[in-house]
Amino acid sequence: MAINSTLTILGEEVLPGESKTITMEIARLHTMTKLKIPIIVERSKIPGPTILFSAGLHGDEINGIEIVRQTIVRKLNKPKRGTIICIPVINIFGFVNQSREFPDGRDLNRVFPGSKKGSLASRFAYYILEEVIPNVDYCIDFHAGGASRFNAPQIRIVPNNAELKELSDVFNAPFTLYSKHIPGSFRSACDKMGVKMLLFEGGKSLDINHDITHEGIQGIKRFLQHFDMLNPHKKGPVANNDTVYIDKSSWVRARHSGLFQSKIKAGDFVHKGEVIAVITDPFGKFEHKVKAPNGGYIINANDGAIVYQGDAIFHLSQSYQF
Template sequence: MFGGLSRQGLALALGMLAGAAAAQDFPVDPPAGAQPATTPPAGIAKPELPPAPELVTPLAILDRLVVPGTRLQLEWRPGGGISNAEIPSPVIVARGAMAGPVLCLTAGIHGDEINGVEIVRRLSHSVDPTRLAGTVIGVPIVNVFGYSRGSRYLPDRRDLNRYFPGSRHGSIASRIANGFFQDIVRHCDMLVDFHTGSFERSNLPQVRADLTNPEVLEFTRGFGSTVVLHSDGNKGMLRVAATAVGIPAVTFEAGAPTRLEPAEIAQAVSAIERLMMKLAMREDPQAKSDSPIDITSVMLEAPEPAPIFLDSRWVRANSGGLLISDVSLGQRVLAGQRLGRVIDPVSNVERFILAPVPGRVIGMSQNQAVLPGYAAFHLGTETSEQQAVREAAEPQPPAAVAEDPEDRPEAADSDDGADFE
């Protein structure tokens, strides 16, 4: 006996303990060539999970938070008590439920250009934030001073679109420009600024942009069949200042001041809707149609490629009198073709204005009384995008009239600094 156990019992107990030890599941290295347990069997693909959607956070702007999938109308006033006696500028923010760029739409920098006011109002309130990828910030009236008075200018006759990005310590125009630039424009990823012709002039709907800037050039490709005109712009313009800080920006010209023109407004609204589809901010309604696609009808309805007008020039009246046009906006003309005539009502003498080059009328003056030297017709020469970019990059002599001219029959003295391009 051993501790109460016989030799046979002790041997049996020791054998049972040895068998239990051998049966334990100890971690061991897998045999050479064996596959890890996590690898799916041959012939079964590993499932690919879709990437998690990007988290959309509320947008902080003008001391408010705009949550995704909502629209909020805010108010903007320049600081320093500049506009306490004026109505505030409305700022409509549609924060999309999905991630995307921030597109800013501005108008009313010139208070009498009301086509843009309606364009931005319509777009800002029609977009559905629950189906929007990105954000639309719409400011239909930037210059409330001029808008409330039906004037292009601020009360001191300064042109607000010559003072961006502005300064906190400059003139009233510079302070308003600085406040708007810091409070609104700095939130943008891209910007479209709406204008019309100046002083009883009308512009064919067109995008004006610096085509030497690659980001701006790419931006212009989203406006469908809208005319694109290369223009460096003037110092102090909103689009020039925005582009300088890395925010691609263009000017969208449409129609004439002091009036609402339904056709021009509708064309501009359609162009921005196409732009938003190009930026993947909204869905193409035709892409979700379940009906079969008719290739022939699609080819017929597709917009033609956007013509780009690089070389443009204003044709001036060489005499004073009553201007009567013989062409219409958008019309193609030949060199030497009569654009209009100026009639001296005192001497009853007519003098003709002829086209110096072939082209298309992209801007023109309304019939009115004019003085000698008045810019009456804006002609554009069509070219390809590649040629436009190449020639835009080459040094060019300064244009006789850049953008829309400031001169008018009753123009102020050029020495007062208020009217300059």
């Protein structure tokens, strides 16, 4: 967008220097209750880029919602220059139901670019791309692991993209994973529209973790400071992490069903052959050790107490660099 132009979302204009909360209403519950999605816009009078902080694309990924909420509460979204848009909860339906999906059973992060006359999830995807994204230069979308799987704080970007690599360096999460775009994803759609997106993963669904929230907030501070948008009255970001760049990774899966007892946590480094978990039966008949197939970093760990044969229990890096 033009760096000092009028910003328009859903027919509402926001001038430089203005603050406004724009309500997105696309559909209602079957009870006829309106569900409103607040789009919180803060603009400086000084020209600059427009950054979107979004979360809750999956309604049960609450930790991302908390990161964007704290961004607002701490007034980090009041920029020194440029514009900051915050959407703490995109999938308000899933958030109400503490569910990943929309009421139509669809995963919102698989239906982009959507359709004006399609399914409920498809319509939401359409209006986000039609009304919000054309105004945006950069986006950080916050996610968490699902199904009791805890993600170490990480940024995900496509490989061989120098600009995204630079932005990931700026955010400086403990881990950066190179991963290709998934068809139908928000990240893929934004890329096609020229918006530079970082996807943050951290924590697990239906959970708020202080350390994950802290990493997200500090990354936001560094990101805003990079563009000279960080409010000068706010405390600067903490010292940078030693980021680990992961080129290749694989899932370690359970070979047996049973009670699951992990010996390590997400973010740990493990050595080849190290016992990283034990799977037992409830009757004292067997005890199977799970050993690391290679040395590397645990970037996702299953927190469940019970696993079934074939369940993903650890996401382990195979190739990494500093």
